[in-house]
Amino acid sequence: MFVSLSRKNIKRLLAVTLLITSLLGVTTDAAMALPASVKVSLFAAHPEITVVNVDGAFEIGPNGPSSKGHTEISLSKGSLYLKSGKGKAARRVGGRLVIRPLSAAPLLLQPNGLAARHYRGSIVVTASGGKLKLVNEVDTKSYITSVVGSESAPEFPLEALKAQAVLASSVLARHRPGLKLNDSTEVQAYLGSDYERPLAKQAVGSVFGQILTTASGTTPAVFYHSTCAGGTSDEREIFSGKVLNDSARQPVSSCRTATRVKCSYCQTSPFFKPHVVQFSAAELRKKVGYVPIAVEVKDPQGRPLSITVAKENFGTSSSSSSSSSSSSSSKTSISGYDLWLKLGQGLGWGAVPGMRYSFESKDDPSGQIVTFTSTGAGHGAGLCQWGAAGMARAGKSYREILHYYFPVANLNSK
Ligand SMILES: [Zn+2]
Numbered sequence: 001m002f003v004s005l006s007r008k009n010i011k012r013l014l015a016v017t018l019l020i021t022s023l024l025g026v027t028t029d030a031a032m033a034l035p036a037s038v039k040v041s042l043f044a045a046h047p048e049i050t051v052v053n054v055d056g057a058f059e060i061g062p063n064g065p066s067s068k069g070h071t072e073i074s075l076s077k078g079s080l081y082l083k084s085g086k087g088k089a090a091r092r093v094g095g096r097l098v099i100r101p102l103s104a105a106p107l108l109l110q111p112n113g114l115a116a117r118h119y120r121g122s123i124v125v126t127a128s129g130g131k132l133k134l135v136n137e138v139d140t141k142s143y144i145t146s147v148v149g150s151e152s153a154p155e156f157p158l159e160a161l162k163a164q165a166v167l168a169s170s171v172l173a174r175h176r177p178g179l180k181l182n183d184s185t186e187v188q189a190y191l192g193s194d195y196e197r198p199l200a201k202q203a204v205g206s207v208f209g210q211i212l213t214t215a216s217g218t219t220p221a222v223f224y225h226s227t228c229a230g231g232t233s234d235e236r237e238i239f240s241g242k243v244l245n246d247s248a249r250q251p252v253s254s255c256r257t258a259t260r261v262k263c264s265y266c267q268t269s270p271f272f273k274p275h276v277v278q279f280s281a282a283e284l285r286k287k288v289g290y291v292p293i294a295v296e297v298k299d300p301q302g303r304p305l306s307i308t309v310a311k312e313n314f315g316t317s318s319s320s321s322s323s324s325s326s327s328s329s330s331k332t333s334i335s336g337y338d339l340w341l342k343l344g345q346g347l348g349w350g351a352v353p354g355m356r357y358s359f360e361s362k363d364d365p366s367g368q369i370v371t372f373t374s375t376g377a378g379h380g381a382g383l384c385q386w387g388a389a390g391m392a393r394a395g396k397s398y399r400e401i402l403h404y405y406f407p408v409a410n411l412n413s414k
Contacts, residue, residue: 034172034209037121038143040190042134043111044182049132050075052125053116054099055108061098073097075127099123106193109134117192135180142196144168145204147188149195151224152385160388161203162398166411167224167383170211174219207398212409220409225378227269227386229354231262231301232405235381238355241306241335243297260301261405265390271377272386277351281361281368285312285329287346290339291370292359293331303356303380304336337379343372353377382406 043049051074072083080097081090100122101107110116121138147168148161171188175181183190214220223235237244266272284291290309297305310329343352354376361370383405391401402411
């Protein structure tokens with residue numbers, strides 16, 4: 001895993017490695033093998049694709065042409081149509097196509113209305129529910145390199161990128177073979193080969209094959225987020241919306257961040273400072289479906305675990321003569337995480353970027369106004385990416401970074 005080292009450096013490295021090994025419990029047992037290639041659903045956050053333009057040197061199977069140029073794939077009445085070259089008519093080609101590159105150069109994909117991206121490997125295009133589905137089959141190393149670039153800021157240092165590479169591989173190792181990944185941050189961002197930055201390549205090259213495991217050698221769920229702005233949370237509390245008692249919080253054979261680490265390394269993040277935004281209750285009712293009333297329980301990091309909300313109940317009037325939909329609201333309880341997701345989905349992810357959020361309501365002549373204040377970005381569980389960058393700048397290695405945010409995890413390498 002370490003190449004191009006002088007003997008002196010190897011000695012020095014071994015000393016450091018031994019020290020870190022005792023900290024991290026590194027084993028040299030074979031890690032769960034990563035698959036040779038992965039299948040990733042592309043443009044998952046944009047499910048409305050009906051046309052995609054392909055550029056590059058490729059062949060289209062099963063019955064399509066070889067092409068060194070531009071091809072447009074469109075959809076009409078459940079069938080795919082191919083159009084190559086100006087003035088040529090679109091040709092109906094069935095419900096499924098495989099685009100294979102004819103060289104090592106990535107293919108350029110440009111779906112309707114979206115920015116173009118380059119991808120290595122092959123692309124399977126299918127007609128599904130009136131939309132185009134694009135699945136990229138790509139070799140695992142290229143996938144992880146792109147994820148590391150897609151999930152980091154260009155200025156992140158090498159050791160932070162190595163930590164990110166180990167996490168990207170750990171997420172993949174937990175994914176069952178044959179299951180398709182998607183390219184959204186719901187799994188991990190994968191924006192194609194444009195994001196294989198040189199430093200990301202170097203990072204993946206030096207830690208490829210390493211993953212986090214539990215004490216018993218299983219692959220745990222690992223989480224990461226942009227900016228914790230002061231400290232991380234226990235993912236079991238964040239995702240369940242419940243406070244754990246002390247015995248449940250023991251990190252038994254898992255790589256929990258149950259100790260909820262403090263983090264002041266992420267101060268250079270653009271999300272470190274409080275972000276304040278206002279919405280009318282009417283807009284929240286319409287776009288989110290909930291208006292927050294009061295925080296019921298917070299975790300020690302100040303992230304709300306459960307919240308009392310006014311829930312909008314849209315009437316399902318059976319009267320066909322009624323043109324206006326009736327609605328009423330009722331009080332209920334929702335987890336802080338679920339409300340945060342709904343805020344992101346309804347108002348855009350930049351509205352309340354961090355899960356450490358609070359809110360205040362006041363009556364305005366124009367109606368009720370809710371002010372949200374959040375710090376950080378993301379759910380706050382697991383590794384803090386801007387914190388990892390700060391640690392790397394402070395001279396910490398990727399092993400130290402991983403050990404800091406995943407204190408009871410093991411680092412397994414091939
Ligand atoms: Zn942090």
